[in-house]
Amino acid sequence: xxxxxxxxxxxxxxxxxxxxxxxxxxxxxxxxxxxxxxxxxxxxxxxxxxxxxxxxxxxxxxxxxxxxxxxxxxxxxxxxxxxxxxxxxxxxxxxxxxxxxxxxxxxxxxxxxxxxxxxxxxxxxxxxxxxxxxxxxxxxxxxxxxxxxxxxx
Amino acid sequence: xxxxxxxxxxxxxxxxxxxxxxxxxxxxxxxxxxxxxxxxxxxxxxxxxxxxxxxxxxxxxxxxxxxxxxxxxxxxxxxxxxxxxxxxxxxxxxxxxxxxxxxxxxxxxxxxxxxxxxxxxxxxxxxxxxxxxxxxxxxxxxxxxxxxxxxxx
Numbered sequence: 001x002x003x004x005x006x007x008x009x010x011x012x013x014x015x016x017x018x019x020x021x022x023x024x025x026x027x028x029x030x031x032x033x034x035x036x037x038x039x040x041x042x043x044x045x046x047x048x049x050x051x052x053x054x055x056x057x058x059x060x061x062x063x064x065x066x067x068x069x070x071x072x073x074x075x076x077x078x079x080x081x082x083x084x085x086x087x088x089x090x091x092x093x094x095x096x097x098x099x100x101x102x103x104x105x106x107x108x109x110x111x112x113x114x115x116x117x118x119x120x121x122x123x124x125x126x127x128x129x130x131x132x133x134x135x136x137x138x139x140x141x142x143x144x145x146x147x148x149x150x151x152x153x
Numbered sequence: 154x155x156x157x158x159x160x161x162x163x164x165x166x167x168x169x170x171x172x173x174x175x176x177x178x179x180x181x182x183x184x185x186x187x188x189x190x191x192x193x194x195x196x197x198x199x200x201x202x203x204x205x206x207x208x209x210x211x212x213x214x215x216x217x218x219x220x221x222x223x224x225x226x227x228x229x230x231x232x233x234x235x236x237x238x239x240x241x242x243x244x245x246x247x248x249x250x251x252x253x254x255x256x257x258x259x260x261x262x263x264x265x266x267x268x269x270x271x272x273x274x275x276x277x278x279x280x281x282x283x284x285x286x287x288x289x290x291x292x293x294x295x296x297x298x299x300x301x302x303x304x305x306x
Contacts, residue, residue, distance in 0.1 A: 038194060040186060041190050048179070
């Protein structure tokens with residue numbers, strides 16, 4: 001009970017500091033569904049389309065790279081508020097470390113955002129080799145984070 | 154059988170004309186999951202955050218509007234290739250009209266894209282009344298499309 005009260009208080013404090021309009025708090029199951037949606041779409045546009053190009057498995061298409069980089073710039077901002085403490089007990093592929101090692105989890109999010117920002121920039125350069133190298137840099141961040149924070153699939 | 158052959162041939166023809174790198178064709182179930190993910194996130198940022206502001210149910214926040222408009226500009230480009238003919242028999246909320254009245258379905262997608270483009274523009278104007286009106290214009294397109302193409306929820 002004390003733990004619950006503490007969590008509720010903490011959530012209020014965090015919410016107050018969030019700097020974003022106070023929306024009705026989404027239910028934990030909804031938060032999980034939404035964060036999974038964002039990660040599913042990162043998978044569609046990154047693992048499904050960009051990575052195979054960088055690996056030489058599909059033809060390189062600069063237009064698709066530029067479009068997907070912009071998509072990923074939006075998508076990589078979306079999942080993280082869905083890992084709220086309230087979702088800890090909802091069944092998902094998230095490992096407990098998501099909720100215990102929040103500093104490292106946040107560090108991984110920031111690293112991904114940095115690499116995606118670079119991908120957006122380099123996708124405008126027309127330098128195919130640089131783009132492919134940057135796609136593989138993003139891939140490394142994805143896999144590193146999954147290693148620590150996601151169940152093996 | 155003839156119907157199946159015809160559908161396969163049509164899919165090839167459509168695929169050839171798609172103008173995008175030939176990715177490995179995703180399985181129908183994956184396409185449905187991905188399109189639902191994009192629509193789930195449209196729901197998060199539009200029905201969950203923007204519409205309540207326009208309806209006066211939550212405080213207006215120009216920063217959230219600008220951010221969500223950019224998110225929605227990406228998200229509203231994502232679901233449509235997931236309604237491929239191969240997905241016709243996968244269980245989902247899509248009504249048969251999605252696959253039979255493709256011209257009207259496409260018209261609705263274009264209308265949504267137009268209204269979102271306007272939302273992005275007006276969200277930069279600082280004109281709260283104009284933004285709210287534009288949010289409600291987007292809402293009308295969403296509901297109109299759901300009326301014809303989505304099962305009642």
